Amino acid sequence: KQEVTQIPAALSVPEGENLVLNCSFTDSAIYNLQWFRQDPGKGLTSLLLIQSSQREQTSGRLNASLDKSSGRSTLYIAASQPGDSATYLCAVRPWDNYGQNFVFGPGTRLSVLP
């Protein structure tokens, strides 16, 4: 059974710092991996989607990498801003459960201090 973990559970950094959020999954047979942002009381906003054949994706100050062999993905946020404060979740789509379910991590709560 696929399991997804995210470390750390919470992170607090000063504004301007570069940071890395980690996502680990137990089964490398995945279709894709997606990073989301969730603001308090809001839905999940898609940030980046990495297909299983890709190594990384970039959008603005965000860069996500994928290493299937080690079961890891990282989300790199450059020059963090207070507006980046939110909970970040990763989710994998298992290959053998094609399209039926995503397995979500518990999230990392990020606070960027002015």
Added chain:
Amino acid sequence: NAGVTQTPKFRILKIGQSMTLQCTQDMNHNYMYWYRQDPGMGLKLIYYSVGAGITDKGEVPNGYNVSRSTTEDFPLRLELAAPSQTSVYFCASSYTSGGAHTGELFFGEGSRLTVL
């Protein structure tokens, strides 16, 4: 571009009442999902649908029912509400097919339900 729209955003129910959470998407996605999110418990799949007329149970289906009569709409019905159904409910959709399609998952804003 509306994306995934859920109504209502907030609702308080009494034990034993029933209600329907509405979800509609305008992206012509074939897959639709209902999740619940509880503090410290992560997202759990309630039901999903792979297309109009086809639905299937997820991880926590008890106490809920769904239907999918059109591609756009995927309502979630709560029968005989119980305090354990107090949660935030999210509808999501994606387009999934063979080949190179991305299958990106999009979420609605959520419906916060309290059962007293």
